[in-house]
Amino acid sequence: MMELHQINKCLGKKHVLKDVTVSIPDGNIYGLIGPNGAGKSTLLRIIAGVYRADRGSMMLDKEPVYDNADKKRQVLFISDEPFQFFHATLKDMKNFYASWYDLDESLYQTYREQFHLDENKPLKNFSKGMKRQGFLIIALAIAPRYLLLDESFDGLDPLMRREFKSAITARIAQKQMTVILASHDIKEMQEICDAFAMLQDGQIVTSGNLVETLSQVHRIQLAFDQLIDPTWFEELDLISMRVTSKVVNLYVRGQEPALREYLSTLHPLMMEVLPVSLEELFIQKVSWKENVQ
């Protein structure tokens, strides 16, 4: 179990992470979602032991990760722009990683053939997507306990994305690997993640199991025969509310039957309860927070 408690980090004068507290269960795909500059990459670097938190603790099985070789052996970080040596080939990079981690050579070769990657060609001659594929197959051949991927699907075509997602899922099933993915592509995160944390301005605005969280959030559209008074909805656990004369759109947390029962007491002309996507939830959370601010 990976536990981050009250993590704070400043980069220069900017307070990038503010009291971030997250528990990441094993054997999951955990998504770090947020707009650019939200602090996702900084959080990944703290988990990988590249940065040290200014305040707070980052524990893996109750031991700190920073400058701890044993714990770091269980963590592999693939950054958004992976480092490559001058004129290095995929084989060179594989050998480099293999000198630090246990790499399954036969699996690496299988992936390499599956994704049609020439290991003797210099990486500088690879396209951006091919480079990412190269580093991803190395990461999958290593299959560490925690695999940290920063925007790693950027530059991959939809077919490759699908193939990599299924490869990741298969490796999780084999090795009980936990994948922590940082991305601003929320649709994609919804497809692949089991759990998530949503970051906005260095703070976690919501987190938890994806299915459970989304089943708890509803978009409700109501129409009334009179002008709407916003105080009617004060008792609800609102995420956001948009009133247009006699019509209101609510994003609200709670059990659907209980919400229907409560809202029926307001005698709406029309009531429609819709499921919410992660992207919608993100947009409502962010825009509502900004409106409140």
Added chain:
Amino acid sequence: MNTFGGWLFHASERPYIKQYINANKHLIFVIMIFLSLIASGSLVPSSLVSYAFMAFGFDPINAYGLITSDRSLVMICVCMLSYFLPIFQFRFLMSASGRDLYLSLPIKRERLYHIHYFIGALFMGVATVWCGVVFLLFHPYNQRILVSVFVFLLFLLIGLCLYTFFTFLVVKSHSLLDAFIICMSYTLLSMMFTNAFQRFFQAGAAHILIGNGFDTVPSHVQQFISLLSPPWIMFHWNVLFLEDVQSHLSLIWVIVHTIMWMVFACFCFVYAKRSFVRKKMEQRKDSQEWVTYPLLVPMGEAVLILGYGEGQLCSFAIILLFVFSLIAHFFVKRKIHLDWRMPLRFIGFVLLGYGLMQASIATDFFGLIQEIPKQEDVEMVSVQVFDTQCVDCSILETLWIQDSKRISKVMSGQETMMKSKLKTMDEDVSLIVTFQYVYHDGEESIRSYYVTQEQTQVRTVLEEWKKLGILRDFKGVE
């Protein structure tokens, strides 16, 4: 702990070290070939080396002189290795992606530093020994083989000191460009300081002697300053066993400076490791650690103001230096923004240079400049008398006088000229008397005085010199 390679590397690090060497084998091969060509004398002709060597004041006339000048090429290679290797070894610190990769690896930072430092140091050792072997094979002067081996070992030792110092600077830098500039600046700074001190001294001497000649920096001071730079220590070791230069060099100073640099390198090693372990990898891109630009720029300013401002409050050189300082300031900040402290600092240095010059003038450059030298320091002297009013009989000079009795007479005559001298060249001036001294350590100084023949004491001195054969026939005196 299970180790291999003695205490240097842990067994768990072996795969990485093997992979690292394997990944760089082509580069290692190219460098070794290049070093072999240099050490064998195949790449640079000996005549060119000898010419360059003579430019430093040493004449490689004999076989051993030639071998010394050839050996200095190896010295330059060792210096270059010590400059480039730290940048190569720690280049991963210079990019965000490199830091992400290396610092997320399952290894303690201290061990990561050790591995990269010692791989570089071992390579320096192997390369220097290889150069030594190739050199001895191609320059088989067997009678001096032990001296060459000893000098190569000293090259390696001082090269490692330099390598450690540059490692410290590279660890403190935040980009490849900064690492190159900072290491290069520290290399040049010691040379600039030597040159600046010479210029400042000569400017001071000109003030003190008020047009009566010039003086060079005393050799012991010059040697002390030059030994602040490790390449110069290597150079001194290289030529120390040349018979014709032994008298100019003080072995004890070279040993003291070598030991000083070894101690300094130990500190650099410890502090570089500590800096590496504690380094905040998220730091800004420009290098702002105190040992980098914040120290380097003011030091450079001070040295330039000292050397080229020549203790004046305002001159074209000072205005030019201010412009250079501004450019350096903007480069360091990576933006065109004037910090009010920068001009204040510059003015402070100019005032300091002025104050230092005034103090130097008041104290005869802290006792370093003596208008009349000590007789025991003088090897030989010559006197030249120039009659400004006699067109046909203009110059008369002595041959070099080396016997102590006549040297003493010349010096007492100089005392008379000093007392009788006119400060400017006006119509009363009829004679210019110039004394040229050569000292036991090879240094020289010149003193000139404007005097009139009508002064009795001047005439008496000239007559006495003529009687003693110090001056040959001189029509102006007749």
